[in-house]
Amino acid sequence: xxLGGGYCREIExxxxxxxxxxxxxxxxxxxxxxVSRLTEKYAMQSASNLKExxxxxxxxxxxxxxxxxxPNGHTICSDCRxxxxxxxxTCRFELGDIRCLALEKVAESLELPCRYQSLGCxxxxxxxxxxxxxxxxRFRPYNCPYAGSECxxxxxIATLVEHLKGDHHVDMHDGCTFNHRYVKSDxxxxxxxxxxxxxxxxxxxxxxxxxxxxxxxxxPVYMTFLQFMGEDIEARRFGYSLEVGGCGRKLVWQGIPRxxxxxHRKVRDSLDGLxxxxxxxxxxxxxxxxxxxxxxxxxxWNQHSAx
Numbered sequence: 338x339x340l341g342g343g344y345c346r347e348i349e350x351x352x353x354x355x356x357x358x359x360x361x362x363x364x365x366x367x368x369x370x371x372v373s374r375l376t377e378k379y380a381m382q383s384a385s386n387l388k389e390x391x392x393x394x395x396x397x398x399x400x401x402x403x404x405x406x407x408p409n410g411h412t413i414c415s416d417c418r419x420x421x422x423x424x425x426x427t428c429r430f431e432l433g434d435i436r437c438l439a440l441e442k443v444a445e446s447l448e449l450p451c452r453y454q455s456l457g458c459x460x461x462x463x464x465x466x467x468x469x470x471x472x473x474x475r476f477r478p479y480n481c482p483y484a485g486s487e488c489x490x491x492x493x494i495a496t497l498v499e500h501l502k503g504d505h506h507v508d509m510h511d512g513c514t515f516n517h518r519y520v521k522s523d524x525x526x527x528x529x530x531x532x533x534x535x536x537x538x539x540x541x542x543x544x545x546x547x548x549x550x551x552x553x554x555x556x557p558v559y560m561t562f563l564q565f566m567g568e569d570i571e572a573r574r575f576g577y578s579l580e581v582g583g584c585g586r587k588l589v590w591q592g593i594p595r596x597x598x599x600x601h602r603k604v605r606d607s608l609d610g611l612x613x614x615x616x617x618x619x620x621x622x623x624x625x626x627x628x629x630x631x632x633x634x635x636x637x638w639n640q641h642s643a644x
Contacts (some may be wrong), residue, residue: 391444393417395426406437453477475568482545484531484601494566498543501536513539513637521629540639544594547601559618561633562610565594572596579611579635583621
């Protein structure tokens with residue numbers, strides 16, 4: 338197979354490199370330092386070669402079981418095999434149902450670091466478990482939580498806080514209590530609009546307050562909720578309350594902030610926050626249908642401290 342031939346050629350080229358590398362040879366023998374350097378050098382080359390070998394030539398993503406090959410030995414992932422209508426993209430031969438068992442075995446024997454190693458993940462995984470871990474790795478970058486537009490920015494929390502402040506001009510507030518006012522001149526108009534009102538810094542962490550107007554079925558509603566800038570397991574350490582009212586009426590919500598791993602639409606669709614029907618919003622505003630005026634107050638607390 339092509340795989341075997343490639344392996345033999347790699348060993349042969351290594352041998353030539355050893356003979357001609359003056360930095361690794363001292364006289365006719367290797368020093369311990371040279372041997373260590375040589376081992377590290379070719380280990381890195383081998384890992385790089387294997388990574389390239391296991392990369393699908395079409396989608397450029399690492400291949401997982403089942404891995405297919407054409408009669409000439411060209412490999413392809415199962416997803417791309419369907420997309421190319423079972424014809425090899427390299428030599429145009431029919432792919433058929435030939436599995437590349439040798440490459441599957443090679444992959445099965447590998448242990449690789451997480452792709453987010455540079456961001457702090459030190460774990461090593463078997464090849465076929467690595468992808469599943471990376472989908473949920475706590476060190477993977479976060480998406481920008483700004484709800485007012487589709488934003489492709491990603492990064493760690495510190496990077497996103499600076500991004501929200503500099504690029505989206507989001508207000509930053511130090512403290513665990515808040516008081517926000519929402520005013521709309523035409524209360525009969527409900528647009529599919531979203532706002533991130535403020536990022537709160539408290540307990541050494543950051544929280545995003547959202548306010549949104551949308552149609553719930555045929556009924557226009559307003560919704561406000563809090564998100565935690567971090568992982569879900571950390572978010573559960575905190576609680577928050579929201580209150581809106583006026584003219585002798587009041588609505589109160591208490592909950593646990595959702596992580597920004599959940600985008601604002603997912604939280605909105607789950608209705609996990611304070612929901613204000615428009616008829617109540619108008620009552621809170623004075624009941625004259627002239628202007629919508631909502632005042633939202635709230636508080637964030639540490640669940641452990643509260644206990």
